[in-house]
Amino acid sequence: MKITHAERTALNVPFYAPHVDHAMARANTHNERVWVYRLETDNGLVSITDGHGASDTAGLVGKDPWTIMWDDDIGFGPQVAAFDLCGKDAGVPVHALLGNKLRDRCPLSWWDIDMAPEDWVKEAEESLRRGYTSFKMKARPWRDIIAQIDAVSQVVPVDYRFDVDFNGFLLTQAKAEQILSQLDQRVNVGMYESPFYLRRDLKGAQMLRERIQKPIVEHFGDDVWQTEVSDGFVVGGGASGTMRQGIMAAALNKPFWLQMVGAGLTTTFAAHIGSVLS
Structure with a gap:
Protein backbone atom coordinates (compact mmCIF):
# COMPACT_ATOMS: atom_id res chain seq x y z
CA MET A 1 0.00 0.00 0.00
CA PRO A 93 -10.17 -0.41 14.44
CA VAL A 94 -7.26 1.89 15.17
CA HIS A 95 -7.13 0.90 18.83
CA ALA A 96 -6.14 -2.63 17.73
CA LEU A 97 -3.00 -1.13 16.16
CA LEU A 98 -2.19 0.75 19.36
CA GLY A 99 -2.45 -2.06 21.90
CA ASN A 100 -4.87 -4.25 23.84
CA LYS A 101 -8.21 -2.58 24.49
CA LEU A 102 -8.75 -2.15 28.23
CA ARG A 103 -12.07 -0.29 28.26
CA ASP A 104 -15.11 0.32 26.08
CA ARG A 105 -15.74 3.88 27.26
CA CYS A 106 -13.39 6.85 27.77
CA PRO A 107 -14.35 10.04 29.60
CA LEU A 108 -14.07 13.28 27.65
CA SER A 109 -13.87 16.68 29.28
CA TRP A 110 -15.35 20.06 28.37
CA TRP A 111 -12.68 22.78 27.97
CA ASP A 112 -12.71 26.56 28.32
CA ILE A 113 -10.37 29.49 28.52
CA ASP A 114 -10.89 31.88 31.44
CA MET A 115 -14.24 33.67 31.41
CA ALA A 116 -16.44 35.73 33.71
CA PRO A 117 -18.35 33.55 36.21
CA GLU A 118 -21.66 34.01 34.40
CA ASP A 119 -20.11 32.79 31.14
CA TRP A 120 -18.58 29.73 32.80
CA VAL A 121 -22.05 29.02 34.16
CA LYS A 122 -23.37 29.05 30.58
CA GLU A 123 -20.56 26.72 29.58
CA ALA A 124 -21.24 24.28 32.40
CA GLU A 125 -24.93 24.20 31.51
CA GLU A 126 -24.11 23.55 27.86
CA SER A 127 -21.66 20.81 28.80
CA LEU A 128 -24.34 19.07 30.84
CA ARG A 129 -26.79 19.34 27.96
CA ARG A 130 -24.23 17.56 25.75
CA GLY A 131 -23.54 14.83 28.31
CA TYR A 132 -20.21 15.92 29.78
CA THR A 133 -19.37 15.20 33.42
CA SER A 134 -16.14 17.19 33.79
CA PHE A 135 -14.89 20.64 32.85
CA LYS A 136 -11.25 21.71 32.35
CA MET A 137 -11.02 25.38 33.36
CA LYS A 138 -8.24 27.84 32.65
CA ALA A 139 -7.65 29.80 35.87
CA ARG A 140 -6.03 33.21 35.50
CA PRO A 141 -4.78 35.77 38.07
CA TRP A 142 -6.90 38.58 36.65
CA ARG A 143 -10.03 36.69 37.76
CA ASP A 144 -11.24 35.39 41.13
CA ILE A 145 -11.08 31.61 40.71
CA ILE A 146 -12.88 31.08 44.03
CA ALA A 147 -15.85 33.15 42.86
CA GLN A 148 -15.81 31.42 39.47
CA ILE A 149 -15.86 27.95 41.05
CA ASP A 150 -18.58 28.90 43.50
CA ALA A 151 -20.78 30.25 40.71
CA VAL A 152 -20.42 27.20 38.47
CA SER A 153 -20.92 24.81 41.40
CA GLN A 154 -24.48 26.08 41.67
CA VAL A 155 -25.51 24.60 38.31
CA VAL A 156 -23.78 21.19 38.25
CA PRO A 157 -24.42 17.96 40.16
CA VAL A 158 -22.21 16.99 43.08
CA ASP A 159 -20.34 14.34 41.07
CA TYR A 160 -19.43 16.75 38.25
CA ARG A 161 -15.69 17.56 38.30
CA PHE A 162 -13.68 20.74 37.69
CA ASP A 163 -10.08 20.27 36.54
CA VAL A 164 -8.45 23.62 37.23
CA ASP A 165 -5.46 24.50 35.03
CA PHE A 166 -3.38 27.47 36.19
CA ASN A 167 -0.69 27.20 33.49
CA GLY A 168 1.85 28.23 36.13
CA PHE A 169 0.18 31.57 36.91
CA LEU A 170 0.25 31.14 40.71
CA LEU A 171 4.04 31.39 40.33
CA THR A 172 5.14 30.22 43.80
CA GLN A 173 4.47 27.49 46.35
CA ALA A 174 3.20 30.03 48.90
CA LYS A 175 0.66 31.61 46.55
CA ALA A 176 -0.43 28.21 45.28
CA GLU A 177 -0.98 26.92 48.81
CA GLN A 178 -3.09 29.97 49.65
CA ILE A 179 -5.43 29.43 46.68
CA LEU A 180 -5.51 25.63 46.51
CA SER A 181 -6.25 25.24 50.22
CA GLN A 182 -9.46 27.20 49.60
CA LEU A 183 -10.33 25.22 46.49
CA ASP A 184 -9.77 21.98 48.42
CA GLN A 185 -13.00 22.76 50.27
CA ARG A 186 -15.05 22.87 47.04
CA VAL A 187 -16.56 19.44 46.42
CA ASN A 188 -16.65 19.71 42.61
CA VAL A 189 -12.94 20.47 42.28
CA GLY A 190 -11.18 17.35 41.00
CA MET A 191 -7.54 18.28 40.46
CA TYR A 192 -5.06 21.11 39.87
CA GLU A 193 -2.82 21.33 36.82
CA SER A 194 0.44 23.33 36.94
CA PRO A 195 -0.41 25.70 39.83
CA PHE A 196 3.15 26.85 39.20
CA TYR A 197 5.51 25.00 36.88
CA LEU A 198 6.60 22.31 39.30
CA ARG A 199 9.94 21.55 37.63
CA ARG A 200 11.07 25.12 38.32
CA ASP A 201 10.84 24.59 42.11
CA LEU A 202 10.89 20.88 42.91
CA LYS A 203 11.28 21.40 46.66
CA GLY A 204 8.38 23.84 46.71
CA ALA A 205 6.34 21.38 44.66
CA GLN A 206 7.02 18.61 47.18
CA MET A 207 5.93 20.88 50.01
CA LEU A 208 2.76 21.87 48.17
CA ARG A 209 1.85 18.26 47.47
CA GLU A 210 2.17 17.44 51.17
CA ARG A 211 -0.13 20.29 52.18
CA ILE A 212 -2.88 20.09 49.55
CA GLN A 213 -5.56 17.41 49.63
CA LYS A 214 -6.55 17.07 45.98
CA PRO A 215 -4.32 15.79 43.16
CA ILE A 216 -1.73 18.10 41.63
CA VAL A 217 -0.68 17.16 38.09
CA GLU A 218 1.95 18.39 35.66
CA HIS A 219 2.92 17.75 32.06
CA PHE A 220 4.97 14.59 31.84
CA GLY A 221 8.73 14.96 32.29
CA ASP A 222 11.61 13.00 33.77
CA ASP A 223 12.32 15.61 36.46
CA VAL A 224 8.69 15.56 37.59
CA TRP A 225 8.26 11.81 37.95
CA GLN A 226 11.72 11.17 39.36
CA THR A 227 11.13 13.59 42.23
CA GLU A 228 7.50 12.48 42.76
CA VAL A 229 6.20 16.03 42.98
CA SER A 230 3.10 15.24 40.92
CA ASP A 231 0.09 13.03 41.65
CA GLY A 232 -0.41 12.40 37.93
CA PHE A 233 0.52 13.61 34.48
CA VAL A 234 -0.81 15.42 31.45
CA VAL A 235 0.30 13.43 28.41
CA GLY A 236 -0.02 14.18 24.71
CA GLY A 237 1.68 14.87 21.41
CA GLY A 238 2.25 12.35 18.66
CA ALA A 239 1.18 8.73 18.94
CA SER A 240 4.63 7.35 19.85
CA GLY A 241 5.34 9.98 22.49
CA THR A 242 1.87 9.73 23.98
CA MET A 243 2.01 5.95 24.23
CA ARG A 244 5.46 6.09 25.89
CA GLN A 245 4.25 8.63 28.45
CA GLY A 246 1.05 6.67 29.14
CA ILE A 247 2.96 3.42 29.63
CA MET A 248 5.37 5.16 32.01
CA ALA A 249 2.44 6.61 33.98
CA ALA A 250 1.07 3.07 34.36
CA ALA A 251 4.47 1.80 35.52
CA LEU A 252 4.52 4.55 38.15
CA ASN A 253 0.88 3.79 39.11
CA LYS A 254 -0.11 7.38 38.32
CA PRO A 255 -3.28 8.61 36.60
CA PHE A 256 -2.97 10.69 33.46
CA TRP A 257 -5.02 13.21 31.53
CA LEU A 258 -4.77 12.87 27.76
CA GLN A 259 -4.46 16.19 25.92
CA MET A 260 -4.84 16.49 22.14
CA VAL A 261 -5.91 19.62 20.27
CA GLY A 262 -8.20 19.41 17.26
CA ALA A 263 -11.82 18.90 16.29
CA GLY A 264 -14.05 15.81 16.33
CA LEU A 265 -11.70 13.51 14.40
CA THR A 266 -8.89 14.29 16.82
CA THR A 267 -11.25 13.53 19.70
CA THR A 268 -12.05 10.16 18.15
CA PHE A 269 -8.37 9.26 17.89
CA ALA A 270 -7.85 10.35 21.51
CA ALA A 271 -10.61 7.96 22.56
CA HIS A 272 -8.85 5.11 20.73
CA ILE A 273 -5.59 5.87 22.57
CA GLY A 274 -7.46 6.21 25.83
CA SER A 275 -9.00 2.78 25.33
CA VAL A 276 -5.60 1.02 25.40
CA LEU A 277 -3.66 3.01 28.01
CA SER A 278 -4.16 1.96 31.62
Whole structure:
Protein backbone atom coordinates (compact mmCIF):
# COMPACT_ATOMS: atom_id res chain seq x y z
CA MET A 1 0.00 0.00 0.00
CA LYS A 2 1.37 3.41 -1.04
CA ILE A 3 0.06 6.93 -0.60
CA THR A 4 -0.81 8.39 -3.99
CA HIS A 5 -2.33 11.71 -2.93
CA ALA A 6 -1.93 13.92 0.15
CA GLU A 7 -3.52 17.29 0.70
CA ARG A 8 -4.07 19.79 3.50
CA THR A 9 -7.04 22.17 3.65
CA ALA A 10 -7.52 25.09 6.04
CA LEU A 11 -10.94 25.48 7.64
CA ASN A 12 -12.23 28.12 10.00
CA VAL A 13 -14.75 26.41 12.29
CA PRO A 14 -16.72 29.04 14.27
CA PHE A 15 -17.11 28.70 18.00
CA TYR A 16 -20.65 27.80 18.96
CA ALA A 17 -21.60 30.92 20.97
CA PRO A 18 -20.72 34.66 20.96
CA HIS A 19 -19.36 34.66 24.53
CA VAL A 20 -16.93 31.85 23.58
CA ASP A 21 -15.88 33.66 20.42
CA HIS A 22 -15.18 36.81 22.41
CA ALA A 23 -13.18 34.99 25.10
CA MET A 24 -11.09 33.00 22.63
CA ALA A 25 -10.32 36.06 20.51
CA ARG A 26 -9.13 37.87 23.62
CA ALA A 27 -7.00 34.96 24.86
CA ASN A 28 -5.38 34.39 21.44
CA THR A 29 -4.34 30.82 22.36
CA HIS A 30 -6.59 28.74 20.11
CA ASN A 31 -8.41 30.18 17.14
CA GLU A 32 -11.04 28.92 14.68
CA ARG A 33 -8.44 27.44 12.33
CA VAL A 34 -8.52 23.67 11.88
CA TRP A 35 -6.40 21.83 9.31
CA VAL A 36 -8.03 18.93 7.50
CA TYR A 37 -5.87 16.22 5.92
CA ARG A 38 -6.86 13.83 3.13
CA LEU A 39 -4.66 10.88 2.18
CA GLU A 40 -5.43 8.44 -0.64
CA THR A 41 -3.68 5.14 -1.41
CA ASP A 42 -3.10 2.97 -4.45
CA ASN A 43 -5.53 0.31 -3.15
CA GLY A 44 -8.44 2.75 -3.07
CA LEU A 45 -8.43 3.76 0.59
CA VAL A 46 -9.12 7.33 1.75
CA SER A 47 -8.57 8.89 5.16
CA ILE A 48 -9.72 12.32 6.34
CA THR A 49 -8.40 13.66 9.64
CA ASP A 50 -7.94 17.00 11.36
CA GLY A 51 -5.39 18.76 13.53
CA HIS A 52 -4.62 22.10 15.11
CA GLY A 53 -1.20 22.43 13.48
CA ALA A 54 -0.27 22.82 9.82
CA SER A 55 1.84 19.76 8.94
CA ASP A 56 3.57 19.38 5.59
CA THR A 57 2.07 16.73 3.28
CA ALA A 58 4.44 17.03 0.32
CA GLY A 59 6.74 14.22 1.41
CA LEU A 60 3.99 11.66 2.08
CA VAL A 61 3.28 10.60 -1.51
CA GLY A 62 4.92 7.27 -2.26
CA LYS A 63 5.21 6.30 1.41
CA ASP A 64 3.68 3.15 2.88
CA PRO A 65 1.38 4.16 5.79
CA TRP A 66 2.52 1.06 7.69
CA THR A 67 6.07 2.40 7.79
CA ILE A 68 5.21 5.94 8.93
CA MET A 69 2.27 5.59 11.31
CA TRP A 70 4.53 5.63 14.41
CA ASP A 71 6.62 8.56 13.14
CA ASP A 72 5.66 11.59 15.24
CA ASP A 73 7.78 13.83 13.01
CA ILE A 74 5.29 13.70 10.11
CA GLY A 75 2.80 15.73 12.16
CA PHE A 76 -0.27 14.82 14.14
CA GLY A 77 -2.91 15.06 11.38
CA PRO A 78 -0.98 12.99 8.80
CA GLN A 79 -0.01 10.49 11.50
CA VAL A 80 -3.63 9.91 12.50
CA ALA A 81 -4.50 9.49 8.81
CA ALA A 82 -1.73 6.88 8.47
CA PHE A 83 -3.17 4.93 11.41
CA ASP A 84 -6.63 5.20 9.88
CA LEU A 85 -5.42 3.87 6.53
CA CYS A 86 -3.61 0.96 8.18
CA GLY A 87 -6.67 0.09 10.22
CA LYS A 88 -8.80 0.09 7.07
CA ASP A 89 -6.17 -1.96 5.23
CA ALA A 90 -6.10 -4.57 8.01
CA GLY A 91 -9.84 -4.45 8.66
CA VAL A 92 -9.41 -3.52 12.32
CA PRO A 93 -10.17 -0.41 14.44
CA VAL A 94 -7.26 1.89 15.17
CA HIS A 95 -7.13 0.90 18.83
CA ALA A 96 -6.14 -2.63 17.73
CA LEU A 97 -3.00 -1.13 16.16
CA LEU A 98 -2.19 0.75 19.36
CA GLY A 99 -2.45 -2.06 21.90
CA ASN A 100 -4.87 -4.25 23.84
CA LYS A 101 -8.21 -2.58 24.49
CA LEU A 102 -8.75 -2.15 28.23
CA ARG A 103 -12.07 -0.29 28.26
CA ASP A 104 -15.11 0.32 26.08
CA ARG A 105 -15.74 3.88 27.26
CA CYS A 106 -13.39 6.85 27.77
CA PRO A 107 -14.35 10.04 29.60
CA LEU A 108 -14.07 13.28 27.65
CA SER A 109 -13.87 16.68 29.28
CA TRP A 110 -15.35 20.06 28.37
CA TRP A 111 -12.68 22.78 27.97
CA ASP A 112 -12.71 26.56 28.32
CA ILE A 113 -10.37 29.49 28.52
CA ASP A 114 -10.89 31.88 31.44
CA MET A 115 -14.24 33.67 31.41
CA ALA A 116 -16.44 35.73 33.71
CA PRO A 117 -18.35 33.55 36.21
CA GLU A 118 -21.66 34.01 34.40
CA ASP A 119 -20.11 32.79 31.14
CA TRP A 120 -18.58 29.73 32.80
CA VAL A 121 -22.05 29.02 34.16
CA LYS A 122 -23.37 29.05 30.58
CA GLU A 123 -20.56 26.72 29.58
CA ALA A 124 -21.24 24.28 32.40
CA GLU A 125 -24.93 24.20 31.51
CA GLU A 126 -24.11 23.55 27.86
CA SER A 127 -21.66 20.81 28.80
CA LEU A 128 -24.34 19.07 30.84
CA ARG A 129 -26.79 19.34 27.96
CA ARG A 130 -24.23 17.56 25.75
CA GLY A 131 -23.54 14.83 28.31
CA TYR A 132 -20.21 15.92 29.78
CA THR A 133 -19.37 15.20 33.42
CA SER A 134 -16.14 17.19 33.79
CA PHE A 135 -14.89 20.64 32.85
CA LYS A 136 -11.25 21.71 32.35
CA MET A 137 -11.02 25.38 33.36
CA LYS A 138 -8.24 27.84 32.65
CA ALA A 139 -7.65 29.80 35.87
CA ARG A 140 -6.03 33.21 35.50
CA PRO A 141 -4.78 35.77 38.07
CA TRP A 142 -6.90 38.58 36.65
CA ARG A 143 -10.03 36.69 37.76
CA ASP A 144 -11.24 35.39 41.13
CA ILE A 145 -11.08 31.61 40.71
CA ILE A 146 -12.88 31.08 44.03
CA ALA A 147 -15.85 33.15 42.86
CA GLN A 148 -15.81 31.42 39.47
CA ILE A 149 -15.86 27.95 41.05
CA ASP A 150 -18.58 28.90 43.50
CA ALA A 151 -20.78 30.25 40.71
CA VAL A 152 -20.42 27.20 38.47
CA SER A 153 -20.92 24.81 41.40
CA GLN A 154 -24.48 26.08 41.67
CA VAL A 155 -25.51 24.60 38.31
CA VAL A 156 -23.78 21.19 38.25
CA PRO A 157 -24.42 17.96 40.16
CA VAL A 158 -22.21 16.99 43.08
CA ASP A 159 -20.34 14.34 41.07
CA TYR A 160 -19.43 16.75 38.25
CA ARG A 161 -15.69 17.56 38.30
CA PHE A 162 -13.68 20.74 37.69
CA ASP A 163 -10.08 20.27 36.54
CA VAL A 164 -8.45 23.62 37.23
CA ASP A 165 -5.46 24.50 35.03
CA PHE A 166 -3.38 27.47 36.19
CA ASN A 167 -0.69 27.20 33.49
CA GLY A 168 1.85 28.23 36.13
CA PHE A 169 0.18 31.57 36.91
CA LEU A 170 0.25 31.14 40.71
CA LEU A 171 4.04 31.39 40.33
CA THR A 172 5.14 30.22 43.80
CA GLN A 173 4.47 27.49 46.35
CA ALA A 174 3.20 30.03 48.90
CA LYS A 175 0.66 31.61 46.55
CA ALA A 176 -0.43 28.21 45.28
CA GLU A 177 -0.98 26.92 48.81
CA GLN A 178 -3.09 29.97 49.65
CA ILE A 179 -5.43 29.43 46.68
CA LEU A 180 -5.51 25.63 46.51
CA SER A 181 -6.25 25.24 50.22
CA GLN A 182 -9.46 27.20 49.60
CA LEU A 183 -10.33 25.22 46.49
CA ASP A 184 -9.77 21.98 48.42
CA GLN A 185 -13.00 22.76 50.27
CA ARG A 186 -15.05 22.87 47.04
CA VAL A 187 -16.56 19.44 46.42
CA ASN A 188 -16.65 19.71 42.61
CA VAL A 189 -12.94 20.47 42.28
CA GLY A 190 -11.18 17.35 41.00
CA MET A 191 -7.54 18.28 40.46
CA TYR A 192 -5.06 21.11 39.87
CA GLU A 193 -2.82 21.33 36.82
CA SER A 194 0.44 23.33 36.94
CA PRO A 195 -0.41 25.70 39.83
CA PHE A 196 3.15 26.85 39.20
CA TYR A 197 5.51 25.00 36.88
CA LEU A 198 6.60 22.31 39.30
CA ARG A 199 9.94 21.55 37.63
CA ARG A 200 11.07 25.12 38.32
CA ASP A 201 10.84 24.59 42.11
CA LEU A 202 10.89 20.88 42.91
CA LYS A 203 11.28 21.40 46.66
CA GLY A 204 8.38 23.84 46.71
CA ALA A 205 6.34 21.38 44.66
CA GLN A 206 7.02 18.61 47.18
CA MET A 207 5.93 20.88 50.01
CA LEU A 208 2.76 21.87 48.17
CA ARG A 209 1.85 18.26 47.47
CA GLU A 210 2.17 17.44 51.17
CA ARG A 211 -0.13 20.29 52.18
CA ILE A 212 -2.88 20.09 49.55
CA GLN A 213 -5.56 17.41 49.63
CA LYS A 214 -6.55 17.07 45.98
CA PRO A 215 -4.32 15.79 43.16
CA ILE A 216 -1.73 18.10 41.63
CA VAL A 217 -0.68 17.16 38.09
CA GLU A 218 1.95 18.39 35.66
CA HIS A 219 2.92 17.75 32.06
CA PHE A 220 4.97 14.59 31.84
CA GLY A 221 8.73 14.96 32.29
CA ASP A 222 11.61 13.00 33.77
CA ASP A 223 12.32 15.61 36.46
CA VAL A 224 8.69 15.56 37.59
CA TRP A 225 8.26 11.81 37.95
CA GLN A 226 11.72 11.17 39.36
CA THR A 227 11.13 13.59 42.23
CA GLU A 228 7.50 12.48 42.76
CA VAL A 229 6.20 16.03 42.98
CA SER A 230 3.10 15.24 40.92
CA ASP A 231 0.09 13.03 41.65
CA GLY A 232 -0.41 12.40 37.93
CA PHE A 233 0.52 13.61 34.48
CA VAL A 234 -0.81 15.42 31.45
CA VAL A 235 0.30 13.43 28.41
CA GLY A 236 -0.02 14.18 24.71
CA GLY A 237 1.68 14.87 21.41
CA GLY A 238 2.25 12.35 18.66
CA ALA A 239 1.18 8.73 18.94
CA SER A 240 4.63 7.35 19.85
CA GLY A 241 5.34 9.98 22.49
CA THR A 242 1.87 9.73 23.98
CA MET A 243 2.01 5.95 24.23
CA ARG A 244 5.46 6.09 25.89
CA GLN A 245 4.25 8.63 28.45
CA GLY A 246 1.05 6.67 29.14
CA ILE A 247 2.96 3.42 29.63
CA MET A 248 5.37 5.16 32.01
CA ALA A 249 2.44 6.61 33.98
CA ALA A 250 1.07 3.07 34.36
CA ALA A 251 4.47 1.80 35.52
CA LEU A 252 4.52 4.55 38.15
CA ASN A 253 0.88 3.79 39.11
CA LYS A 254 -0.11 7.38 38.32
CA PRO A 255 -3.28 8.61 36.60
CA PHE A 256 -2.97 10.69 33.46
CA TRP A 257 -5.02 13.21 31.53
CA LEU A 258 -4.77 12.87 27.76
CA GLN A 259 -4.46 16.19 25.92
CA MET A 260 -4.84 16.49 22.14
CA VAL A 261 -5.91 19.62 20.27
CA GLY A 262 -8.20 19.41 17.26
CA ALA A 263 -11.82 18.90 16.29
CA GLY A 264 -14.05 15.81 16.33
CA LEU A 265 -11.70 13.51 14.40
CA THR A 266 -8.89 14.29 16.82
CA THR A 267 -11.25 13.53 19.70
CA THR A 268 -12.05 10.16 18.15
CA PHE A 269 -8.37 9.26 17.89
CA ALA A 270 -7.85 10.35 21.51
CA ALA A 271 -10.61 7.96 22.56
CA HIS A 272 -8.85 5.11 20.73
CA ILE A 273 -5.59 5.87 22.57
CA GLY A 274 -7.46 6.21 25.83
CA SER A 275 -9.00 2.78 25.33
CA VAL A 276 -5.60 1.02 25.40
CA LEU A 277 -3.66 3.01 28.01
CA SER A 278 -4.16 1.96 31.62
